[in-house]
Amino acid sequence: MGLLIAAYASLAAWLWLTLAQGMFWRTDVRLPPRTAPARWPSVAVVVPARDEAGVLPRSLPSLLAQDYPGPAGIVLVDDGSSDGTAALARRLAAEQPGLPLTVLTPSDPPPGWTGKLWALRHGITHATRSAPDAPEYLLLTDADIAHEPDSLRELVSAASTAGLDLVSQMARLRVAGTWERLVVPAFVYFFAQLYPFRRINRPDARTAAAAGGCVLLRTEAAVRAGIPDSIRQAVIDDVALARAVQRSGGRIWLGLAERVDSVRPYPDLAGLWRMVSRSAYAQLRHRPALLAAAVAGLALVYLVPPAALSAGLATGRPAVGAAGALAWLLMAGTYLPMLRYYRQPAALAPLLPFTALLYLLMTVDSAVQHYRGRGAAWKGRTYARPSDA
Template identity: 85%
Template sequence: MGLPTVATLAVAASWASLAAWLWLTFAQGMFWRTDVRLPPRTAPARWPSVAIVVPARDEAGVLPLSLPSLIAQDYPGEAEVILVDDGSTDGTGRLALRIAAEQPGLPLTVVSPGDPAPGWTGKLWALRHGIALARTAHPTEPDFLLLTDADIAHEPDSLRELVSAATSAELDLVSQMARLRVAGAWERLVVPAFVYFFAQLYPFRWVNRPGARTAAAAGGCVLLRTGAAVRAGIPDRIRQAVIDDVSLARAVQDSGGRIWLGLAERVDSIRPYPALADLWRMVSRSAYAQLRHQPLLLAGTVAGLTLVYLVPPAALLAGLAAGHPAAAWAGGLAWLLMAGTYLPMLRYYRRSPALAPLLPFTALLYLLMTVGSAVQHYRGRGAAWKGRTYARPSDA
């Protein structure tokens, strides 16, 4: 028996891709649906106290838009904002104090923890300092902690809605995936796909099921019960995590806490990524860490992305050109399912449905970013962000 021909292999790959898309569409937690929003909620009889902890490193460019939205929160209970200035060189801390002095609202405290201790990432070191201060600054520690990034802008009722959801559904962690900025051409092409791929890896419906094994959160907006944080050992238990939001959710879930993740309606990231290089750095800084720095996982990811996203258009075009209708049909149907499942995310981001057929090209960019992340790691540069480079946990 001879070796399979190129045509036979192409047909087999196209049908394998179609099978993968049938599975993803109907058996992967309906990941493509964008209707997972805050659960039904009612106002609690007593509004819990909340400390809003904001880690910030060189964030002077976004604070004038984000920090006022936190200070202006319309929250009926006790609340305060703690901004942790993580070694900024652009006057982040001074700017924060000036903004607070000019705007009435929640009280603001600005602190600086100094350089991270060995074995800590900068953000988690800042969160450790901010959480410790929140728990000890007053006679009683706050009931909840809102961990939110410095580039996240909240509508005035954001905190109230988050707390209502947590108390109504008896949740220990409520996280919303902030709506990211999609102003520029590259942002429109790449950013909705980022959230789409994240939901494919961590289907929100799976995360939100009681007793679920899938755990994830979106680090830009995490409301966490203080008691749950203590039980889970947050943040000490995850001090080396580069992908801290998923690690945080897993730690809370492992300690018996109930978690919830969904898309935001009134929480937005204002950080700009105007050039492809900006988006490239954003993705590649943690892509290989997501694969636990394992070459076999990298190889599997490259193969999987190729089969799922690149084979369908290639099979359609090659099948039509070479006269192989089976490959063309399978590739075309897989590409149609791919584009169809992407449409809800494009609608959520108010983008043109014409971008849906371009998802294979965007996936190719993500594939190259992931490979680039691995190359950076093996060149000794690791996961780099804002002047810091982090080794893999086992090297720390």
């Protein structure tokens, strides 16, 4: 009876997710309709970078080569790199003329600041104070993100046409190796499930999120929301940024990218594990009760369907097996559009329960590392939760 109840509860959850969770599984949310503005506004591109020499040769030239009709410049903030990131950035700019590049090297972040947001603060401050007029827009983009030549032009056109204060595109992450194929599309799928893009993009939205790799932000909105000072302790800084802009009255938009790509490789499971576990417990606000609820929810939604199908077939209980099969079918069906977006075979869809199990373990590991004092660790830095800072 317990397994039957669990199977029907999982099926009910999948019916609700499929029909009532903002159509999260659709992947057609792309930049809104746009027209070129009569006057192209000024833009400052701010790139925080820490030990990024491995990816910078593929990402920085794409920013230098932006075909943007208005005034624009790049500020790369070297966040205490030990691999020659700053020198490499200057060399790349000298080899490829394009948008002007400024490289800054601030001091280490003070207590209460994450390294990325401290770097953004320096980059934004420099961009807004070094010119007679502050730039009208800020493009905040990570050092591993490569942009097609028209990326900035399209982002600004979308923001100006729709009157948006924040336009963010979730860069297409690299999918090459076996583990990337298993984990990466599911990462974006789970993110969309938590933050359905269509709900975020409504004028009266209460849900807020952004993708930190590519955020075009109106400077006026950044000042009004106190960015980045108001979110200086945030480990999940992109969601915190979007919430701050929305709470201050700004209009935000989030969608999938077509011409913005991450070039960072994750060739093994260990790298992908660190990517997820470093912030998973922070997403749960470091609360054991939310961790327990998340683990139970992942198990019910993703692990019960194959277990119920197997048990139903093994014990000759068709009601249990049928409920598990239908839930698993809905799960795989809603995952197919994301696999198509990432140009992956449909045969990976039934493997989503296995990937969900990996994410469950990553989430538990995130909590374990937090209580061992190694939570939210990234590139040699470990951040305390805000109440501990």
